[in-house]
Amino acid sequence: xxxxxxxxxxxxxxxxxxxxxxxxxxxxxxxxxxxxxxxxxxxxxxxxxxxxxxxxxxxxxxxxxxxxxxxxxxxxxxxxxxxxxxxxxxxxxxxxxxxxxxxxxxxxxxxxxxxxxxxxxxxxxxxxxxxxxxxxxxxxxxxxxxxxxxxxxxxxxxxxxxxxxxxxxxxxxxxxxxxxxxxxxxxxxxxxxxxxxxxxxxxxxxxxxxxxxxxxxxxxxxxxxxxxxxxx
Amino acid sequence: xxxxxxxxxxxxxxxxxxxxxxxxxxxxxxxxxxxxxxxxxxxxxxxxxxxxxxxxxxxxxxxxxxxxxxxxxxxxxxxxxxxxxxxxxxxxxxxxxxxxxxxxxxxxxxxxxxxxxxxxxxxxxxxxxxxxxxxxxxxxxxxxxxxxxx
Amino acid sequence: xxxxxxxxxxxxxxxxxxxxxxxxxxxxxxxxxxxxxxxxxxxxx
Numbered sequence: 001x002x003x004x005x006x007x008x009x010x011x012x013x014x015x016x017x018x019x020x021x022x023x024x025x026x027x028x029x030x031x032x033x034x035x036x037x038x039x040x041x042x043x044x045x046x047x048x049x050x051x052x053x054x055x056x057x058x059x060x061x062x063x064x065x066x067x068x069x070x071x072x073x074x075x076x077x078x079x080x081x082x083x084x085x086x087x088x089x090x091x092x093x094x095x096x097x098x099x100x101x102x103x104x105x106x107x108x109x110x111x112x113x114x115x116x117x118x119x120x121x122x123x124x125x126x127x128x129x130x131x132x133x134x135x136x137x138x139x140x141x142x143x144x145x146x147x148x149x150x151x152x153x154x155x156x157x158x159x160x161x162x163x164x165x166x167x168x169x170x171x172x173x174x175x176x177x178x179x180x181x182x183x184x185x186x187x188x189x190x191x192x193x194x195x196x197x198x199x200x201x202x203x204x205x206x207x208x209x210x211x212x213x214x215x216x217x218x219x220x221x222x223x224x225x226x227x228x229x230x231x232x
Numbered sequence: 233x234x235x236x237x238x239x240x241x242x243x244x245x246x247x248x249x250x251x252x253x254x255x256x257x258x259x260x261x262x263x264x265x266x267x268x269x270x271x272x273x274x275x276x277x278x279x280x281x282x283x284x285x286x287x288x289x290x291x292x293x294x295x296x297x298x299x300x301x302x303x304x305x306x307x308x309x310x311x312x313x314x315x316x317x318x319x320x321x322x323x324x325x326x327x328x329x330x331x332x333x334x335x336x337x338x339x340x341x342x343x344x345x346x347x348x349x350x351x352x353x354x355x356x357x358x359x360x361x362x363x364x365x366x367x368x369x370x371x372x373x374x375x376x377x378x379x380x381x382x
Numbered sequence: 383x384x385x386x387x388x389x390x391x392x393x394x395x396x397x398x399x400x401x402x403x404x405x406x407x408x409x410x411x412x413x414x415x416x417x418x419x420x421x422x423x424x425x426x427x
Contacts, residue, residue: 031362032363033362033363034363035328035369036356036386037385038385038386039390041390041394043360046393049397084404088401088404095400099392102389103326103384104327105326105356106326106327111267113265116256117256127245128245131241131242148246152249155256167270167289168265169267171355171356174359182360182376184362208409215416216411218426219415219419222422
């Protein structure tokens with residue numbers, strides 16, 4: 001898997017640059033919103049970042065389940081990488097939302113269901129990083145984080161449906177399939193292209209981080225081996 | 233890091249994650265995640281909520297916003313699909329605060345008295361419309377807002 | 383309509399920092415470890 005990652009990395013990096021360039025060009029040539037003015041441009045970072053946060057956790061759950069089932073190290077590497085990538089996207093979602101909330105809602109933060117469940121997602125990612133760090137035995141660390149990640153997956157439906165199940169300050173989803181279209185005219189293409197760009201960017205980050213983890217583990221194995229030889 | 237510190241880090245991180253998850257799931261089932269009452273709901277509750285800090289959300293009724301000249305004092309009516317609630321407020325308002333716009337007011341509830349808001353938050357709908365099509369946008373936003381107040 | 387450019391630019395700056403920052407660190411670390419491995423006569427697996 002890692003060898004294959006090394007092969008597709010340059011393709012992903014090129015695709016990231018191209019799609020981000022196209023997305024940013026569309027974002028800054030899009031018209032202002034009828035009530036938010038140019039603040040609407042924050043949407044084009046905030047929404048794709050939020051989608052990538054959830055997608056990262058979904059991938060983490062999948063990799064964790066596969067690791068617990070098959071016990072192959074590649075699934076654990078993928079899980080560790082999705083935690084790092086997911087944490088970055090989740091932090092961006094929360095911070096960009098905060099910067100958007102101040103001028104529009106009049107508050108940096110509100111304890112409504114959407115914001116709170118998203119904060120819990122960041123705590124999950126951070127907690128998983130801390131747990132892996134705290135456990136010496138790599139097999140134990142892999143198992144413990146996989147189990148905790150799967151328990152935490154209960155947060156995903158809560159985040160997704162929070163704006164539908166409960167009355168919130170956060171607005172309901174704007175883009176819910178072709179039947180319900182709340183983003184009109186020239187405001188829509190930048191969101192579509194930026195969403196694609198963020199998926200590609202996320203893929204590239206994941207590949208890079210996975211390679212870094214795999215190489216680090218390989219080096220740790222070399223060092224352990226050398227230590228044992230010195231003792232013998 | 234010594235092994236004792238490590239053990240505390242393990243316990244700490246599991247407790248933090250578990251606690252956050254449990255709190256979230258628990259509040260989900262008790263309904264505490266509902267961020268605000270609508271005017272209809274708060275009127276139905278009546279004096280049961282007296283003295284409690286509450287949030288009430290709705291739309292600022294068109295033609296109801298009266299600003300007192302020379303001060304930051306204002307009065308307006310917060311409405312949902314059937315009821316309206318008069319609100320008083322003094323202070324700065326968010327840029328999006330205006331007639332026909334979603335609003336969430338925070339204050340202490342006293343049944344029968346005019347609601348005194350301490351904080352005002354603007355709530356906007358999920359509609360994004362180019363500025364050239366403003367009229368269409370305003371109509372769409374109003375419809376979505378009233379729908380979300382049901 | 384007020385101008386929100388400052389808010390917009392801070393979000394795009396933050397996005398660059400939070401997403402490209404880690405990428406740069408991970409890339410540097412990967413190169414360093416690969417050099418160490420190559421010095422041992424091993425290649426990335």
